[in-house]
Amino acid sequence: MTEIIRTLSDAYLTKPSVITIGSFDGVHRGHVQLIETVKRRAQAQNAASVLITLHPHPKQVLRPDSNLLLLSTLEERLELAAQQGLDYIVVFPFSLEQSKLRAREFIQLLRNHLNLIEIVCGPNFALGYKREGTIEVLRALGAEMGFSVTVVEPCQFGEGILSSTRVRALVADGRVAEAAQLLGRYPMLRGIVVHGDHRGRELGYPTANLETPANKLIPANGIYAVRVQLGGEWFDGAASIGVRPTFGGGKRLVEIFLFDFTRWIYGEELKVFFVERLRDELK
Structure with missing residues (x-):
C-alpha cells in the first residue's frame, strides 16, 4: 500500500529510494510510463519507489498572472498516483523561497530525507534555481554524491508528445473524448x-x-x-x-x-x- 507523506521534511527513509519528481498534473499515460520505470528500477535494487509531486504547481507560484487551471487537485493527484503501486508519494511544498534552492541543495535534501540512489526523469528535466540542475549537472553531482540518473524518453501519442499541457488544451476545448485517450480515463x-x-x-x-x-x-x-x-x-x-x-x-x-x-x-x-x-x- 502506498504511503503518502504530506511534506518532504516529514520523510526519513532508511531504505534506499529511486525517485521521480514533477507536478504530475492529471497523472496521464506518460506519467504512468515514467512511474513504471521507477518501480522496475527500485525492485532491481531492493529500493523504495518514490514519486515527489510539487504543490502548488511551479507555474502558479512563479507566474501567478498565468491563471493556470489544472486537470487535478492535489487530493485527486495523490489518489491517482497511489493507484500506480508506488511505495511512497511525497508532497514537496513549492514556494518562491524553495524555487531559489540550488541544485546541490535540492539533491542534498533528497539524500537526507529519502536516501536517494537514483533519479528517473524525462530528457528535458531540470531542478534547482533557474533549472540549473540539468541532466548533465545531475549526473556530475551523482558521481560525487552517490546516485545515478536514468532518462526515460517522452511518451508519444498520435502526432505528438503526451504532456499535461496537451491534455489541458483538449479539455479546455471540450474535446474530452480525445483527452480521455491521453489520460487513460475520462476527464x-x-x-x-x-x-x-x-x-x-x-x-x-x-x-x-x-x-x-x-x-x-x-x-x-x-x-x-x-x-x-x-x-x-x-x-x-x-x-x-x-x-x-x-x-x-x-x-x-x-x-x-x-x-x-x-x-x-x-x-x-x-x-x-x-x-x-x-x-x-x-x-
Missing part, C-alpha cells in the same frame, strides 16, 4: 452539490448544481454525456456547462442532469466523468 470534475436557481425543476428535469474547486480546469461550454459517481453508486447523465444563455446569461455554471433520479443530494459530493461533448449551449 473528471469533482464538486459539492449546491442550491442554484432551480431552473431545472421548472423545466421538468432534475439538476444538480456543482460547486467546483478553485484552479480546476472545467471543459469548454456545452452539453456533455457523463457518468456520475455518488458514493458507491453510478448514474448516467448529461452535464451543461456555460452561462445559461437561455435565461439571459450570468456566471458560468456546471449543472448535472441525472437520468431516472429524484433524490435530494444537496451538500453531497459528485464525481462527474466527461465521456463525450454532444453540442454547444442552447441559444
Whole structure:
C-alpha cells in the first residue's frame, strides 16, 4: 500500500529510494510510463519507489498572472498516483523561497530525507534555481554524491508528445473524448452539490448544481454525456456547462442532469466523468 507523506521534511527513509519528481498534473499515460520505470528500477535494487509531486504547481507560484487551471487537485493527484503501486508519494511544498534552492541543495535534501540512489526523469528535466540542475549537472553531482540518473524518453501519442499541457488544451476545448485517450480515463470534475436557481425543476428535469474547486480546469461550454459517481453508486447523465444563455446569461455554471433520479443530494459530493461533448449551449 502506498504511503503518502504530506511534506518532504516529514520523510526519513532508511531504505534506499529511486525517485521521480514533477507536478504530475492529471497523472496521464506518460506519467504512468515514467512511474513504471521507477518501480522496475527500485525492485532491481531492493529500493523504495518514490514519486515527489510539487504543490502548488511551479507555474502558479512563479507566474501567478498565468491563471493556470489544472486537470487535478492535489487530493485527486495523490489518489491517482497511489493507484500506480508506488511505495511512497511525497508532497514537496513549492514556494518562491524553495524555487531559489540550488541544485546541490535540492539533491542534498533528497539524500537526507529519502536516501536517494537514483533519479528517473524525462530528457528535458531540470531542478534547482533557474533549472540549473540539468541532466548533465545531475549526473556530475551523482558521481560525487552517490546516485545515478536514468532518462526515460517522452511518451508519444498520435502526432505528438503526451504532456499535461496537451491534455489541458483538449479539455479546455471540450474535446474530452480525445483527452480521455491521453489520460487513460475520462476527464473528471469533482464538486459539492449546491442550491442554484432551480431552473431545472421548472423545466421538468432534475439538476444538480456543482460547486467546483478553485484552479480546476472545467471543459469548454456545452452539453456533455457523463457518468456520475455518488458514493458507491453510478448514474448516467448529461452535464451543461456555460452561462445559461437561455435565461439571459450570468456566471458560468456546471449543472448535472441525472437520468431516472429524484433524490435530494444537496451538500453531497459528485464525481462527474466527461465521456463525450454532444453540442454547444442552447441559444
